Amino acid sequence: MANYLVTGGAGFIGSNFVHQVLGTTGHSVTVLDALTYAGNRASLEGLPVDRFSFVQGDIADPDVVNDLVAAADVVVHFAAESHNDNSLRDPSPFIRTNLVGTFTLLEAARHHEVRYHHISTDEVYGDLELDDPGKFTPETAYRPSSPYSASKAGSDHLVRAWVRSFGLEATLSNCSNNYGPYQHVEKFIPRQITNILDGGRPKLYGAGLNVRDWIHVEDHNSAVLQIIEHGRIGETYLIGADGERNNKTVIEAILSLMGQEPDAYDHVNDRPGHDLRYAIDASKLREELGWTPRYRDFESGLAATIQWYRANESWWRPQKAAVEAAYAAQGQ
Numbered sequence: 001m002a003n004y005l006v007t008g009g010a011g012f013i014g015s016n017f018v019h020q021v022l023g024t025t026g027h028s029v030t031v032l033d034a035l036t037y038a039g040n041r042a043s044l045e046g047l048p049v050d051r052f053s054f055v056q057g058d059i060a061d062p063d064v065v066n067d068l069v070a071a072a073d074v075v076v077h078f079a080a081e082s083h084n085d086n087s088l089r090d091p092s093p094f095i096r097t098n099l100v101g102t103f104t105l106l107e108a109a110r111h112h113e114v115r116y117h118h119i120s121t122d123e124v125y126g127d128l129e130l131d132d133p134g135k136f137t138p139e140t141a142y143r144p145s146s147p148y149s150a151s152k153a154g155s156d157h158l159v160r161a162w163v164r165s166f167g168l169e170a171t172l173s174n175c176s177n178n179y180g181p182y183q184h185v186e187k188f189i190p191r192q193i194t195n196i197l198d199g200g201r202p203k204l205y206g207a208g209l210n211v212r213d214w215i216h217v218e219d220h221n222s223a224v225l226q227i228i229e230h231g232r233i234g235e236t237y238l239i240g241a242d243g244e245r246n247n248k249t250v251i252e253a254i255l256s257l258m259g260q261e262p263d264a265y266d267h268v269n270d271r272p273g274h275d276l277r278y279a280i281d282a283s284k285l286r287e288e289l290g291w292t293p294r295y296r297d298f299e300s301g302l303a304a305t306i307q308w309y310r311a312n313e314s315w316w317r318p319q320k321a322a323v324e325a326a327y328a329a330q331g332q
């Protein structure tokens, strides 16, 4: 049984990962999380006390990171500033956490010779045209568009350099858009669900033709576990579940599932530099590691997610007003 150090384990994907690891394996987990606005201790309730511990701290602080990495068998690095719109308002925390934080973890993993898995995003590849039949592959050239995606691209390059120059035992994964429980209300799907629950209307950027490739967070995390256990060192695996939808279609689906008219939404200001389309070719992951997604029907995964936000208002309510105020200030 292994000791996992999970950075960013109080965030959306990290907290789901911790629940999955502790629920499906005998491994132990230590979470290192700074509890920024995006981290929520309540996402980590009900975990087995004998195999779970929590440390509040900054991944860019070498004193905190060193001891925790030394005690771990595997570092799984989820912690990041993760929201594109925030990176357009103020890029500075993205540089510190996503670049300096990753560097700090890599140095500790190198010195203590600890296995490292790096969580990244399909946004490092920039975007595809709407009518392009192609998808991102591990060979696609990096072409990030936003401060967020550029900082994630930089962090990926650091990991590959530490593998090649220092022999770090690392793997990387780049995943498409996740949805599911514990996602912050600043993100597209939870924002629209909670707007409707609040008696308001969904907000669609621009014409809403931008395409995202949706995957349920449990499927992302089952792939991460598979890569940690069976992936080849130094390799990059793309994670996706063939879930392409444009934003307008997703908002209409949410409205219908919540018993509203499908056109009961507002068009708001578009995101500057808004990427058009993401699409993942996950054949390397499927063929080499035999991974398959469990959530094959987006609409039923969405219905379960809506149900989760209905049942967990106390989890999202404290963040909602501030998020909407920040969007309103930008006409979004």
Ligand code: NAD
Residues within 6 Å of the ligand: 007, 008, 009, 010, 011, 012, 013, 014, 032, 033, 034, 035, 036, 037, 038, 039, 040, 057, 058, 059, 060, 077, 078, 079, 080, 081, 082, 083, 097, 101, 119, 120, 121, 122, 152, 174, 175, 176, 177, 178, 179, 184
């Ligand atoms: P999130 O914003 O929900 O959570 C990020 C977590 O990191 C929070 O708990 C926060 O407190 C913590 N954190 C931030 N700065 C920190 C610091 N300096 N030190 C320690 N902890 C810090 O993010 P998410 O959506 O769960 O994304 C997790 C990872 O997955 C990120 O690396 C992101 O780039 C990647 N990713 C996300 C998606 C998606 O759809 N959300 C898709 C692909 C990849």
Ligand code: DAU
Residues within 6 Å of the ligand: 082, 083, 084, 085, 120, 121, 122, 123, 175, 176, 177, 178, 186, 187, 188, 189, 191, 203, 204, 205, 206, 208, 210, 211, 212, 247, 271, 278
């Ligand atoms: O592709 C993976 C990425 O997916 C991750 O790396 C990021 O961490 C994650 O935030 C997500 O990035 P996006 O920018 O694609 O996600 P977001 O939820 O912010 O927006 C999804 C789409 O919906 C995008 O085209 C913008 C649009 N949108 C977003 C919001 C918040 C709207 O139309 N209305 C909204 O209110």
